[in-house]
Amino acid sequence: MDKVRVGVIGIGWFGEMHVITYQGVVNAQVTAICTRTKSRLQEVADKFGIRKTYTDYNDMLADPDIDAVSICTHAPDHLEPMLAAIKSGKHILLEKPMALTVAECDKMMEAAKGAKQNIMVGHICRFENSYAMAKQQVDEGRIGDVLSIYARRNINGAFAVPHLDKLSSVTGDAVHDIDLMNWIIGKKVKSVYTMALNPRKLPNYDVGFVNLKYGEDTVAVAESLWSLPAKTPYAIDARMEILGTDGVIYINEAASPLVIDDKNGRSIGETVYWPSIHGNITGALHNELTYFIECIRDIKKPDIITLEESRYVIEVINAAEKSAETGEIVYL
Ligand SMILES: NC(=O)c1ccc[n+]([C@@H]2O[C@H](COP(=O)([O-])OP(=O)(O)OC[C@H]3O[C@@H](n4cnc5c(N)ncnc54)[C@H](O)[C@@H]3O)[C@@H](O)[C@H]2O)c1
Known part of the structure; x- marks a missing residue:
């Protein structure tokens, strides 16, 4: 498999941190970013030379040239992009905490039943x-x-x-x-x-x-x-x-x-x-993103952290x- 093409959703502090960290993950390439504020979108796209920009994650998820997404919206805004991403079939790395409530986690788990793609919550520690x-x-x-x-x-x-x-x-x-x-x-x-x-x-x-x-x-x-x-x-x-x-x-x-x-x-x-x-981010975030990408390339389900553990x-x-x-x- 060539490099995994990643889209990052939610470009606040930590979304940008994902974009930067993926630069040092050898088998990943951030090809698209999505955030609500246009000026912020352009700023980060220019900074990292990212060509595809979206203000609506549904448009990004419809792009056939993206293999995986990092969801970096804040916790109260995890559910909707997560449900849409599960439906899209793209591999998903969702930032922690999985959601604010067990009820939201259960909606995600229900939607993910039988899903073929990899879905992982970023428990960095x-x-x-x-x-x-x-x-x-x-x-x-x-x-x-x-x-x-x-x-x-x-x-x-x-x-x-x-x-x-x-x-x-x-x-x-x-x-x-x-x-x-x-x-x-x-x-x-x-x-x-x-x-x-x-x-x-x-x-x-x-x-x-x-x-x-x-x-x-x-x-x-x-x-x-x-x-x-x-x-x-x-x-x-x-x-x-x-x-x-x-x-x-x-x-x-x-x-x-x-x-x-x-x-x-x-x-x-x-x-x-x-x-x-x-010039590259190392440490635990690099390890986590590398693991997410290598699981996709190896066609292996992530087991260092499972969805069940993230819900628990x-x-x-x-x-x-x-x-x-x-x-x-x-x-x-
Ligand atoms: N693993 C860690 O150690 C660690 C550290 C910091 C943050 N985080 C996690 O990262 C996530 C983001 O944190 P942050 O501090 O960057 O939050 P933030 O609020 O600064 O950024 C979130 C961004 O998402 C955008 N957004 C929200 N809804 C959107 C939508 N529907 N479509 C497109 N964009 C949307 C917002 O405009 C904002 O730019 C949180 O879940 C947080 O818990 C993890």
């Missing part, structure tokens, strides 16, 4: 070296049975404001860690209790701690604060501790080897998810949101 290696060590029995996982994923509060119009820090970011916990622990969640604060009175809360019980004998906490000070040196302060009966694993993604002090103070280089090296994390996240709202433990 499964493609990040430390988390993927930790999963492997746990599966090999290196630390015994998992007793607990603590995870943190905190970001700059000012950067988070536009996202908090659409979702909470838990649905937006703890979704990464809870998916990792589901994957590493390998048991179903029995109960969820969320403590949440909204000190800035934004449309969604920005301080969230989700407490989870898996089966009878594993507990976990996912901390997601979208409220770090504007001058935080971290792009993403992400950490994880996995305690087992025979050992413990520590992950500190915030401990980047790249620390820069300049006239604006200290910043810590983001060397994990989408660092730019020699939304079931847990919806329970976490219900708990934040009611102040009660939610049993699944």
